[in-house]
Amino acid sequence: MNINVNRKDGRASLTLKGRFDFTCHRGFKQAYEEAFSGNEVTEVVVDLREVDYLDSSALGMLLLLRDKGKSMGKQVSLANCAGTVRDVLRVANFDKLFTLH
Numbered sequence: 001m002n003i004n005v006n007r008k009d010g011r012a013s014l015t016l017k018g019r020f021d022f023t024c025h026r027g028f029k030q031a032y033e034e035a036f037s038g039n040e041v042t043e044v045v046v047d048l049r050e051v052d053y054l055d056s057s058a059l060g061m062l063l064l065l066r067d068k069g070k071s072m073g074k075q076v077s078l079a080n081c082a083g084t085v086r087d088v089l090r091v092a093n094f095d096k097l098f099t100l101h
Helices: 022-036 056-071 083-091
Strands: 002-008 011-020 043-054 075-079
Touching (some): 011 022, 022 043, 022 056, 043 083, 056 075
Parallel strands (some): 011 043, 043 075
Antiparallel strands (some): 002 011
């Protein structure tokens, strides 16, 4: 999976592409730690537009990101959730835990 981090105007975007599974754990953690670095970031948005698969470990990683954001007083949301990815997130009740754009 490829992960790009962009920061602008207090918002950090993590754009993911490909399969989001346990093999991405280290890269995802590095990406969100980079996104949280600096005091200017108040929100992190995970863009799932180009994710074609996610499993339970990906859901766990998103929960870890949410907990990290909450402990730092920063918002975390998920964007561009569509198709199977959106279905998995809804079945797991992530629409109650995250703001989905």
